[in-house]
Amino acid sequence: MSVLADLLATVFERRYRGASEPDAQNRSIEDLSRDLLGSSGEVSGMALARHILDRYAGMDDAAKLGFFTFLTNDFGIDPETVRNALDAFEATPDRRTYRTFLAAAEPPRQELARRLNQVPGATAQLVAMRRDLLRLARDNPALSVVDLDIRHLFSSWFNRGFLVLRPINWTSPADILEKIIAYEAVHAIDSWDDLRRRLKPADRRCFGFFHPSMPDEPLIFVEVALTSGTPGAIHELLADNRAAITAEAADTAVFYSISNCQPGLAGISFGNSLIKQVVADLSQELPNLKTFVTLSPIPALSKWLTSEGATLPDDPEERRQITADYLLNAKRPEGGPFDPVARFHLGNGASVHAIHADADLSPNGQAQSGGMMVNYLYDLALISQNHERFATAGQIAASPEVTALSAAQATKD
Incomplete structure (x- = not known):
């Protein structure tokens, strides 16, 4: 079973690495991240996620800081949308309004991390990414909101x-x-x-x-x-x-x-x-x-x-x-x-x-x-x-x- 699992993992890894996105190499990591959140296809999503992870791995600290700043400013929650969703739930506490509130209260960067983690081997890369985030956040405390989101996910992923x-x-x-x-x-x-x-x-x-x-x-x-x-x-x-x-x-x-x-x-x-x-x-x-x-x-x-x-x-x-x-x-x-x-x-x-x-x-x-x-x-x-x-x-x-x-x-x- 172990040999079969390794073989299948290799096949899928090659499949996703072989998939391509038009002009991916010429587009910013920010644009690739937006596209990943909007992607509905499994193969295209895997390819985008792999491009993002590979791009991040080649960044210097200045570029990594820019990426984390983007996640802080562009992929956070919208307070007004959250307030409106909560008001709607309080007025009509049913499944639909609760689901809308949950969607509004979750920052898009959490879903980005989940989609990145679908790539084989991505978990270790995301752990290394948080190591960079913690280091850079010492001099840039605004990034701490991103860390709270990643830590929230890690608490589940690394549950006992x-x-x-x-x-x-x-x-x-x-x-x-x-x-x-x-x-x-x-x-x-x-x-x-x-x-x-x-x-x-x-x-x-x-x-x-x-x-x-x-x-x-x-x-x-x-x-x-x-x-x-x-x-x-x-x-x-x-x-x-x-x-x-x-x-x-x-x-x-x-x-x-x-x-x-x-x-x-x-x-x-x-x-x-x-x-x-x-x-x-x-x-x-x-x-x-x-x-x-x-x-x-x-x-x-x-x-x-x-x-x-x-x-x-x-x-x-x-x-x-x-x-x-x-x-x-x-x-x-x-x-x-x-x-x-x-x-x-x-x-x-x-x-x-x-x-x-x-x-x-x-x-x-x-x-x-x-x-x-x-x-x-x-x-x-x-x-x-x-x-x-x-x-x-x-x-x-x-x-x-x-x-x-x-x-x-x-x-x-």
């Missing part, structure tokens, strides 16, 4: 129901392994030997989410160490001379690195589903695992200390107290924990379990947090409760040890 969880190991295809090296965002993989140490031993696992339209591109992946007990330093897990154990001898699964791979999918959350799915799969595969924790960086600790006019002291216990107070009490102006990794795991239903000094000796770890790291505990019996309390009341679940450390710091302030 479409994602495929795949194990990644030393026998995975080389192009996937190369991408794991390139995309690792927490603890850099500096060689193939380093990658082998993370993937090949019996006490190591790696899992990634993939999308059927991007089968060779991981969206996000997590690296897992199977250990006896909860580790307190990353160099213990990544040492090249460590003694491996059997998977059956482990009682703890440690999620020590989670990396998002596609900048064009920023804001589309996969990590929550990934961790919970991996916990479920590992629990079934290895019933000897009793504890599921992270060994996480604290990337904004140094930034927060600087904003408070403070520094980490030399004494390890005092550093742990300050870090506990930071994780439990430091907030953003708009609310929620100051630390982005804390927001992620606490929002998933984890609790702050343990804090470690001198846990990350790398230059990046020293710069971000003075080497401090934290374990977040995923207790299967409490995940839902923790998530609900955090989401509704901002309540942070923490172990008695961490709570005591924070209280000790509070007495000094």
